[in-house]
Amino acid sequence: MRLDEEQESQNIEDRRGFRVSRGIAGGGIGTIAVILIALFFGVDPSVLLQGNVQETNLPQTPPPQSQQVGRTYEKPTLVLFSDTVQSACGFAQAAAGPFYCGPDHKVYIDLSFYRDLRQRFQAPGDFAQAYVIAHEVGHHVQNLLGIMKKVQSMQSRATNENQANALSVQLELQADCLAGIWANYAHRERNILEQGDVEEGLNAAAQIGDDRIQLRARGYVVPEGFTHGSAEQRVQWFRLGIESGDLKKCDTFSKRPVS
């Protein structure tokens, strides 16, 4: 990725230990991440909120007024932490991976996740790292659009766990598609992508697919237990977002990906 001319963004909260944050000044993974974050948050996804949003439907639920054109985008804050963190969504450990908390509009990441991504998940590369953040900001967009709340209420009415999991998969795949849309816009506006970047991102999406994670963890796959989607699904939706840049395509609730 081309990041040299990107400015660092201000909406970052550094809650890491003192020793760690001093270490970051010297370069290495932290610096890369901060530049990526700057890059990401520098893109104003209000473009996403200005048109066509009403067509991102949920099954049998008409879009509420809040999804109409002309919404103001509120930037999320990125919180860097080490080991454990307290959010409006409760206490979290780094092992759980990066996450977005709707009530406080913040994305949380322990940067050691990037080492896991490279080593354990075999998904190296700066664009793979950017995809992780982009996915979480995809959840922020879903939150602003009211999609997250709707899915949560549908999940609370689900008659069994499999049904609730299936809704979770649809929400997560949409966040992947939105991450792809970010990449599309960022590249169109600022020419960030280099040879091999898209492949890096798609590889990351595949490596964190539920089937691959289950296989690594227990040696077999239980599709009913998926909460984020299979490798194939994650790649399909992320790719669709990247290639189309069209929010209408990200309707994971009623369609299969159509390019």
Ligand SMILES: [Zn+2]
């Ligand atoms: Zn997610």
